[in-house]
Each structure stands twice: as structure tokens, then as C-alpha cells.
Amino acid sequence: MELPEAFLRRMKERPGIDFPAFLSSYEKPPYKGLRVNTLKISAEEFAARAPFPLGEEVGEETAGFYIEEEKPGADVYHFAGLYYLQEPSAMTVGVPAAGCPKERVLDLCAAPGGKTTQIAAQMKGEGILIANEINFARAKALSQNVERMGITNCAVTSASPESLAALFPAFFDLVLVDAPCSGEGMFKKEPNAIPEWSEANVAMCAARQKEILDRAAETVAVGGRLLYSTCTFSEEEDEWQIEEFLKRHPEFSLVKERKLYPHTFRGEGHFCALLEKNSSFEEGTRPRSVKLFPVLKNSAAERAFRAFGEDFFGEPLTGTLHTLADGRMYLVPAGMPDLSGVSLLRLGVELGEFDGKIFKPAHALAMAWGGRAKRKLSLSREESERYLRGETLRADLPNGWCAVCVEEFPLGFGKCVNGTVKNHLPKGLRKIK
Numbered sequence: 001m002e003l004p005e006a007f008l009r010r011m012k013e014r015p016g017i018d019f020p021a022f023l024s025s026y027e028k029p030p031y032k033g034l035r036v037n038t039l040k041i042s043a044e045e046f047a048a049r050a051p052f053p054l055g056e057e058v059g060e061e062t063a064g065f066y067i068e069e070e071k072p073g074a075d076v077y078h079f080a081g082l083y084y085l086q087e088p089s090a091m092t093v094g095v096p097a098a099g100c101p102k103e104r105v106l107d108l109c110a111a112p113g114g115k116t117t118q119i120a121a122q123m124k125g126e127g128i129l130i131a132n133e134i135n136f137a138r139a140k141a142l143s144q145n146v147e148r149m150g151i152t153n154c155a156v157t158s159a160s161p162e163s164l165a166a167l168f169p170a171f172f173d174l175v176l177v178d179a180p181c182s183g184e185g186m187f188k189k190e191p192n193a194i195p196e197w198s199e200a201n202v203a204m205c206a207a208r209q210k211e212i213l214d215r216a217a218e219t220v221a222v223g224g225r226l227l228y229s230t231c232t233f234s235e236e237e238d239e240w241q242i243e244e245f246l247k248r249h250p251e252f253s254l255v256k257e258r259k260l261y262p263h264t265f266r267g268e269g270h271f272c273a274l275l276e277k278n279s280s281f282e283e284g285t286r287p288r289s290v291k292l293f294p295v296l297k298n299s300a301a302e303r304a305f306r307a308f309g310e311d312f313f314g315e316p317l318t319g320t321l322h323t324l325a326d327g328r329m330y331l332v333p334a335g336m337p338d339l340s341g342v343s344l345l346r347l348g349v350e351l352g353e354f355d356g357k358i359f360k361p362a363h364a365l366a367m368a369w370g371g372r373a374k375r376k377l378s379l380s381r382e383e384s385e386r387y388l389r390g391e392t393l394r395a396d397l398p399n400g401w402c403a404v405c406v407e408e409f410p411l412g413f414g415k416c417v418n419g420t421v422k423n424h425l426p427k428g429l430r431k432i433k
Contacts (some may be wrong), residue, residue: 030188033088044196089267101126103173109136113145159342161215185231187271229272291338298323301354370403370410393421
């Protein structure tokens with residue numbers, strides 16, 4: 001692997017680095033890992049039925065495992081949201097964050113969703129999680145991962161840090177900034193990052209990170225935490241970035257800081273720093289009152305959904321219903337703030353659509369709660385491949401909607417008509433034959 005000469009010189013001159021060991025780490029293949037989605041299955045249960053060999057746990061992340069499987073994303077359990085593929089050292093970032101139930105959390109630079117989904121699992125469906133990505137195309141991928149993992153307490157937005165800082169002054173208990181960086185820890189995983197590296201790019205990234213951190217700081221509540229991370233080794237983007245931030249923001253203090261190199265940890269490398277906003281610095285940090293999300297009501301749509309819920313689940317789903325003018329319906333998490341003024345891709349759980357007469361369920365509803373359905377079509381792993389390819393199935397079920405599952409884990413919806421189950425898996429999510 002041809003690494004940039006300036007990068008190698010910088011690493012060789014860095015104090016405390018075993019440079020020969022660092023350099024030799026690039027002769028090994030990149031490490032791969034997965035993190036079990038504990039919103040759907042425990043790590044122990046997944047390990048007992050894993051479709052391919054699992055290695056050791058990843059550091060302190062007890063739901064993370066090293067793997068060597070060549071195509072883990074093609075497995076049906078991945079489609080069911082039982083695990084998320086995540087680089088091992090990146091998993092360590094969510095551990096010190098410890099997103100707690102009932103907290104208000106912002107993941108400011110969230111795509112594609114590794115740390116969002118990790119923190120969501122820690123929150124156990126409680127509290128408020130806002131996952132933001134300024135790049136709209138990447139935000140769509142983030143939204144799909146939130147849906148696949150069955151996360152119910154999350155809104156996905158595409159907004160600038162400045163916009164969110166203006167909306168949410170001193171609001172969040174935890175803010176995560178997984179900052180865009182020069183990507184020195186991605187050289188093995190993504191070789192295209194090598195020719196893009198330069199000292200000028202390091203300086204540009206550091207300047208951008210400074211602006212993002214300053215805006216992020218404005219959104220942290222007194223007593224809250226700010227978690228900063230990168231997948232690079234540059235001191236300008238890591239330790240020095242935090243040092244300069246603390247000089248500008250004496251209301252914050254450093255709780256812990258950690259740097260992983262590929263020769264000291266079985267991963268590609270990461271940096272993280274956890275900071276706390278001290279209660280002794282209250283001036284200028286008190287939150288303005290934040291309005292709750294302005295829910296739109298539609299009595300006919302709500303009656304149709306409640307009837308569907310009682311028939312499909314055997315019980316109504318509780319929560320605040322929000323119905324758009326086009327009939328799309330959402331279940332809004334309690335305490336969700338007003339997100340007017342930002343591009344909103346996902347709000348809680350998309351329930352489905354009301355056309356003025358009937359309610360048609362959305363895929364997200366199956367991924368969140370399909371396991372609770374009265375009518376389920378439980379397939380083997382092999383049979384599930386047919387559903388994922390969009391094929392029609394046969395089943396001895398009453399007419400109507402059913403949750404199609406691999407074993408007990410939902411993959412999506414089907415609609416049974418006289419023993420034939422029509423496939424309602426969205427075409428964009430199907431496996432290519």
C-alpha cells in the first residue's frame with residue numbers, strides 16, 4: 001500500500017508512536033465487525049443463532065463482534081435489522097456516550113447511522129433522538145438504516161449545524177459530533193481516501209470541525225455531554241482541536257479522551273473525547289423554551305388506523321398521531337420538539353397512508369412492531385430469501401395484512417388473499433436476483 005510521504009513523515013515524527021509497528025499494521029487486511037441490534041435481539045441470543053462465525057467481542061462494546069464473513073450484508077438477518085455492520089474501533093465511540101433512556105440526544109453528523117443506531121439501542125426506545133446529516137443524499141441512507149433497525153424514538157433531519165443551534169439552544173443532554181475528517185483511519189478500508197489526503201486537506205478539515213464544534217456546543221444543556229470523534233490520526237483534528245475548543249469554551253471540561261491506532265487496537269483507528277458542560281457556567285446557557293412538534297390531526301385517518309391496529313395487533317398502538325395533508329401518518333415520540341424550518345426525512349415511526357377511505361400500512365411499521373402482529377407468516381431463512389426477492393408466497397392465513405418474518409423477526413408486510421400472500425416489500429429494498 002502506497003501511503004502519502006508527508007503522512008508517513010508526520011506519523012514518524014510524532015512522539016510516543018511505535019512507527020515500525022504502526023507501519024506494519026498496513027500489511028494486514030482491514031478488520032471487520034458487526035454490532036447486534038439489541039432493540040430486536042440480545043447479543044447472547046444472536047451469537048447462538050448467528051449465520052456465520054463470530055469472533056471475539058469488540059472492546060467494551062459487548063454487543064459488537066469481530067467477523068471475517070465476506071458478504072455479511074447479504075444475509076437475511078441483516079435485512080431484518082438484527083445487526084449493523086460497523087468498523088470495530090468506531091464502535092468504541094458510543095460506549096463513553098452511554099445514551100440513556102429518557103434523554104434528549106442529537107447526532108449532528110450522523111450518516112450512515114452507525115453511532116445513531118448504537119446510541120438508539122442504549123436508549124431502549126425512550127427519550128428523543130435527532131439524527132442529522134447535512135448532505136441530503138446521505139441523510140436518506142441514514143433514514144433507511146434507522147427504519148431497518150426498528151428505531152421508534154428518532155427523527156432524521158438534514159440541516160446545517162447553524163440551523164440546529166438556532167433552534168435548540170442548550171437543549172440536548174448529549175450531542176455527538178462524529179466530524180467529517182481527513183480519514184487517515186480509512187486508508188485500508190477505502191483506498192480511494194489515500195490520493196485525497198494532503199496536509200492542506202487536514203487544515204481544511206480542522207477549520208470545518210472548529211465551526212461544527214462551536215455550533216454543537218450551543219445545543220448542549222447545562223450538565224450535558226458533548227462527544228467528539230474522528231476516524232483520523234491528525235493532532236490538528238483530534239487532541240489540538242479539543243485543546244483549542246476548551247480555550248474558547250471554559251464552560252466545558254474534558255471528562256475523558258481516547259485515541260486508537262491500528263497497531264494498538266484491532267481496528268482501523270479512531271479518536272474520541274467526552275466533554276461536559278459545567279453547571280457553574282450558567283450565564284448565556286439557559287435554554288429557551290422549545291415548542292413541541294405541531295401535530296396535525298385527522299379524525300377519519302385516526303379512526304382508520306386505530307381500527308387497523310386493533311385488528312392487526314389485537315390492541316391499539318398508543319401515542320400521538322400526526323397526519324399530513326397527503327394522508328401519510330406518523331406516530332410521534334413523546335416530547336418531540338418542533339422541527340419546523342429544517343428538512344425532515346423521518347419522524348418517529350411512519351405508520352402508513354390514509355387515502356380518505358382505507359389505511360395502508362408502511363414498511364416502517366412492520367420493522368418497528370411487526371413481531372407483535374396477530375397475523376404473522378414466519379419463514380425459514382431459506383424461505384425468506386424468496387420474500388426478499390419480491391416473490392409471491394402461499395400461506396394458510398386469514399385474508400388481510402400479515403407481517404412476513406424470518407423466524408420471529410419482521411422483514412416487511414404481505415397481504416393475504418385466499419391463501420396467496422402478495423409481496424409488499426418496497427422494491428428498493430429487495431435483493432437483486
